[in-house]
Amino acid sequence: MNNALTALIAICQRELLRFFGQRARMLAALVRPLIWLLVFAAGFRAALGLSITPPYETYITYESYIVPGLCGMILLFNGMQSSLSLVMDREMGTMRLLLTAPVPRWWLLSCKLIAGAVISVLQAYVFLAVCAMYGITFAPVSYILALPALFLTALMLGALGIALSSTVKQLENFAGVMNFVIFPMFFLSSALYPLWKMAEASALLRDICLVNPFTHGVEMIRFALYQKVDWINWAVTLVALAVFLGLALWGYNPAKRLISRKV
Amino acid sequence: MGLSVEHISHDWGKKRALDDVSFHVAYGEFCALLGPNGAGKSTLFALLTGLVSPRQGRIEIAGSDIATAPRAALSRMGVVFQQQTLDLDLTVWRNMLYFAGLHGIVGKAARVASQEALERLGMVERAKERARDLNGGHRRRLEIARALMHQPEVLLLDEPTVGLDAASRKSLTDHVHSLAQDTKLSVLWATHLTDEVYAGDRLVVLHRGAVLENGYAQETSSDLTDRFLSLTGEAA
Known part of the structure; x- marks a missing residue:
C-alpha cells in the first residue's frame, strides 16, 4: 500500500475516532435539523402550498420537501466544522505532525477534506434514519443513489470551509466568518422553499438562490432521493468543488501560523 | 553524515533570523544546539523539518536534500517539536x-x-x-x-525538556544520549540548558542567528555554563 493511501486511511480513522468520541457533536448535528423538521416544518406546512415540480410527481408534505435541504444543512455545518478542526490543528500544534509526514501537502489537505466529508455523510444518513422513524421514507434504492450526491456536496462544502479557513488568522475570527457564510448560504437556497416560491417573492432572490452552489447540492440530493438526475446540478456542484478546492490549495499555507508566531 | 547544514541564512521580513549557519552531525553523534531564547533555534528547526523552505544554503538529512527531495528526507527523520503534537x-x-x-x-x-x-x-x-x-x-x-x-536515521528535538521536572529531564536526556550511542542515530537536541550537554557531545552554540562555536563539549556543566554566558554575553 503506498504512503498516500495509508495517510488517507490514517487521517480518516483519526477523524472518525475523534467524532465517535464526541457524542455531543453528533447530538448537536442531529438536533439542529430535527428542530426544523419537527417544529418549523409543522408550522410552515399550513402556510406553504407546494406544487408538483420535478423531481416530484405528486403532492408531498412540507416535511418531505425539506428533508434534502436539512441533509444539506448537516453537510454545510459539518463542512465548516471540519475546517475549524484544521484551524484547531494549526493552533494546537498537531498540524506540524501532518506537515512532517513524507506525503505531499496538497494530498494531506485532500485527505482532511475527504475525512470530513465521510463524517458529514454518516451524519446525514443517521438523520435520514431518524426521518424514516418519523414516517418520512424513500425507496430503499434511493438511499444508495443519494450517496454520491451527498458525498459530492459534502466535499464541495468542506472545500469551501478550507478555503475560508486559509484566510483566517485566528481561531476566534473563524466563528464569525462561518456565520457570515452558513446562514446566507442556507437561507438563500432551495433548502427551505422551492425556487418558484422564492420567485413569487422576488426574482432577484430567486437569482441569488440559483447562483448559490448550495442550492445545486441540495437539488442534487433531492433528485437522487427520488431516483432522478438533473445534470446541471451535478455540473454546478462539480465546478464549485473544483473552484473551492483550487482556492483552498492555493491559499492554504499550513505553516503560516506555525511560523509567524516565531517572528 | 546524518545531518548536514551548509551556509543556511534566513530572514523574517527585514529581520535576519539565521546568518550563514553551518554544522554537521555524524551517525551516532549527539549534537547539542545550545542557544538562549531568540537565538534562532526554532527557525532552524522549521527549516530542518521542511516547514519553511531555505532561501539560502542547503540542508541534507541522511543524504537527502530537504528542499529538492523533501519526502525522502522526511521519511528518514524523526522530530520532537517544542510544542506538543499529540x-x-x-x-x-x-x-x-x-x-x-x-x-x-x-x-x-x-x-x-x-x-x-x-x-x-x-x-x-x-x-x-x-x-x-x-x-x-x-x-x-x-x-x-x-x-x-x-x-529514522536522524532525530531532531526542539527543547524537549521544557516544562519537565528535574528527574524527568535527566532521565530523558540520558535516554536520548544512549539512543544515539546504541543505535547510531544522529541526534540534534536544541536547548538553552547547559546541564543537558554531556562531555564529548558535539556542541553548536547559536546566538542571534549565528554560530559562535562549533566543536565538542569538554567541560563540566558548570564550566560550560560560564563559557556559554561569556560567549553569548560578549556577542550581545
Whole structure:
C-alpha cells in the first residue's frame, strides 16, 4: 500500500475516532435539523402550498420537501466544522505532525477534506434514519443513489470551509466568518422553499438562490432521493468543488501560523 | 553524515533570523544546539523539518536534500517539536498508529513497530490511556517513541525538556544520549540548558542567528555554563 493511501486511511480513522468520541457533536448535528423538521416544518406546512415540480410527481408534505435541504444543512455545518478542526490543528500544534509526514501537502489537505466529508455523510444518513422513524421514507434504492450526491456536496462544502479557513488568522475570527457564510448560504437556497416560491417573492432572490452552489447540492440530493438526475446540478456542484478546492490549495499555507508566531 | 547544514541564512521580513549557519552531525553523534531564547533555534528547526523552505544554503538529512527531495528526507527523520503534537483525545496506542499510517506503515508492521517503540521508552503499560491523561514527562516520552517508530536515521528535538521536572529531564536526556550511542542515530537536541550537554557531545552554540562555536563539549556543566554566558554575553 503506498504512503498516500495509508495517510488517507490514517487521517480518516483519526477523524472518525475523534467524532465517535464526541457524542455531543453528533447530538448537536442531529438536533439542529430535527428542530426544523419537527417544529418549523409543522408550522410552515399550513402556510406553504407546494406544487408538483420535478423531481416530484405528486403532492408531498412540507416535511418531505425539506428533508434534502436539512441533509444539506448537516453537510454545510459539518463542512465548516471540519475546517475549524484544521484551524484547531494549526493552533494546537498537531498540524506540524501532518506537515512532517513524507506525503505531499496538497494530498494531506485532500485527505482532511475527504475525512470530513465521510463524517458529514454518516451524519446525514443517521438523520435520514431518524426521518424514516418519523414516517418520512424513500425507496430503499434511493438511499444508495443519494450517496454520491451527498458525498459530492459534502466535499464541495468542506472545500469551501478550507478555503475560508486559509484566510483566517485566528481561531476566534473563524466563528464569525462561518456565520457570515452558513446562514446566507442556507437561507438563500432551495433548502427551505422551492425556487418558484422564492420567485413569487422576488426574482432577484430567486437569482441569488440559483447562483448559490448550495442550492445545486441540495437539488442534487433531492433528485437522487427520488431516483432522478438533473445534470446541471451535478455540473454546478462539480465546478464549485473544483473552484473551492483550487482556492483552498492555493491559499492554504499550513505553516503560516506555525511560523509567524516565531517572528 | 546524518545531518548536514551548509551556509543556511534566513530572514523574517527585514529581520535576519539565521546568518550563514553551518554544522554537521555524524551517525551516532549527539549534537547539542545550545542557544538562549531568540537565538534562532526554532527557525532552524522549521527549516530542518521542511516547514519553511531555505532561501539560502542547503540542508541534507541522511543524504537527502530537504528542499529538492523533501519526502525522502522526511521519511528518514524523526522530530520532537517544542510544542506538543499529540492528539490528546486519542489513546497512546492510537496516537502511535496514526503516526504509523502517515509514514506508510500499516497492519501488523504498524502494531509491531508501535509496540517496540513504546517498549523502548517504557510506555507499554500506558498504551490504553488517553494522551490527555499522561503527565508532561510521559507525553514527551510518547512523542519520542513515536518519532522513533519508523526507524529514522536522524532525530531532531526542539527543547524537549521544557516544562519537565528535574528527574524527568535527566532521565530523558540520558535516554536520548544512549539512543544515539546504541543505535547510531544522529541526534540534534536544541536547548538553552547547559546541564543537558554531556562531555564529548558535539556542541553548536547559536546566538542571534549565528554560530559562535562549533566543536565538542569538554567541560563540566558548570564550566560550560560560564563559557556559554561569556560567549553569548560578549556577542550581545
